[in-house]
Amino acid sequence: MPTPATYRRRRVTALLVILVVVVAGLYGALTLLAPVKSVAASVAAPAIPATAAPAVTWPGYGASAVGAVGFPAATAASGRTDAVPMASISKVVTALVVLGAKPLKAGEAGPGITMTAADVALYSHYLALNGDVVTVRAGYTFSELDLLKLALIKSANNYAGSLANWAFGSTDAFAAAATAWLAKNGLTGIHVVEPTGIDPRNVGTASDLVKLGELALQNPVIAPIVASTTGDAPNVGGFANTNNLLGKDGVDGIKTGTLDGWGANLLFSSDHRVGGTTVTIVGVVLGGRDHATIDADIRTLIGTVLAGFHPVTLAEKGQAFGSYATAWGDTAKLVAAKKVATVVWGATSVAPQVTARPVATAARGATVGTVSFTIGGTTLSTPLELSRRIDDPGWGWRLGHPQVVFGGV
Structure with missing residues (x-):
């Protein structure tokens, strides 16, 4: 018969077995249910070399400037920096x-405007000054759009004057309105006293005239007018654009100017496809000997500016920008969700930045971060996705790693 000591030993043994079972069960439950610690990504921002600065070929006279819409790095100037005679480029200011004051929508002709004796007097006035004119008679009726075409395509001084007088009542009132408009648009380097440019006091800096050209291209009424090689109007018939560069080297605007005692001017725009992007170059050359001279120099200028544009692929779809590696052996890459490409000009540097959140488990294709590229004042980006699934480590690994309970892995 067992002794009392034997019973005590049996009870202790049973209690120890129960304790072991409870502890084992608790350990198993804790290790199987405890969350695994998130792991941070190892990221790698790519090195994108800067493109080379182009050598722009400038005319060796007067004043010149160039820019490209949306590409501030392409802004440059050469020659005189003071305000010089604009000549008929003034008519772009007049039109804007x-x-x-009298807005039109694209496709609208606007109100009818009947010519009077005052308009006939304008014809005589500008003819006496050796300005470009087109015949007018009292009773002729034109739309606002007709007068804009005559001013911008044919460069008719008398019709530019008639347009300004119709809108503002007098030359002085137009000049006051133009001064206010120029100040509002930050074009402090441009000054006008009348609407045609025949007065040499209508002056502008080359840099501000490039800005003026960009504003003209943004206007849905003016842009198609200045791109037209010909125009027509009632009582006048057809007429050719004074800009002989239209259609050459992508040129689609904007306005010629010629002034005795100063020379030839051209405010131009030129469109080109670069890497799937349309690049619009806007520039001006002022004070050339004649239009044949500045036209040739502008074609050279456009070519050298265009040579400075480069398509750049910043990220290919599926390109890796980092990786995850878990303690239980799962690995996954951070890959770009889409291709990121752009066009840069000249010695433009690109600053990439990769951000990624820590993950514990995640599905393949889950968005876990972003890669962004800053170019000048513009930022382009694409999400980063997991290249493969990061799974839970499973019961076998968990049971062999008790530190998971304490957040160690």
Whole structure:
């Protein structure tokens, strides 16, 4: 018969077995249910070399400037920096100021404007000054769009004057409105006293005239007019654009200017496809000997500016920008969700930045971060996705790693 000591030993043994079972069960439950610690990504921002600065070929006279819409790095100038005679480039100011007061929508002709004896007197006035004119008679009726075409395509001084007088009542009132408009648009380097440019006091800096050209291209009424090689109007018939560069080297605007005692001017725009992107170059050359001279120099200028544009692929779809590696052996890459490409000009540097959140488990294709590229004042980006699934480590690994309970892995 067992002794009391034997019973005590049996009870202790049973209690120890129960304790072991409870501890084992608790350990198993804790290790199987405890969350695994998130792991941080190892990221790698790519090195994108800067493109080379182009050598721009400038005319060796007067004043010149160039820019490209949306590419501030392409802005440059050469020659005189003071305000010089604009000549008929003034008519771009006139058109924008008139449309500010008498707006048209694209495709609209606008109100009818009947010519009077005052308009006939303008014809005589500008003819006496050796300015470009087109015949007018009292009773002729034109639309606002007709007068804009005559001013911008044919460069008719008398019709530019008639347009300004119709909109503002007098030359002085137009000049005041133009001064206010120029100040509002930050074009402090441009000054006008009348609407045609025949007065040499109508002056502008080359840099501000490039800005003026960009504003003209943004206007849905003016842009198609200045791109037209010909125009027509009632009582006048057809007429050719004074800009002989239209259609050459992508040129689609903007306005010629010629002034005795100063020379030839051209405010131009030129469109080109670079890497799937349309690049619009806007520039001006002022004070050339004649239009044949500045036209040739502008074609050279456009070519050297265009040579400075480069398509750049910043990220290919599926390109890796980092990786995850878990303690239980799962690995996955951070890959770009889409291709990121752009066009840069000149010695433009690209600053990439990779951000990624820590993950514990995640599905393949889950968005876990971003790669962004800053170019000048523009930022382009694409999400980063997991290249493969990161799974839970499973019961076998968990049971062999008790530190998972304490957040160690």
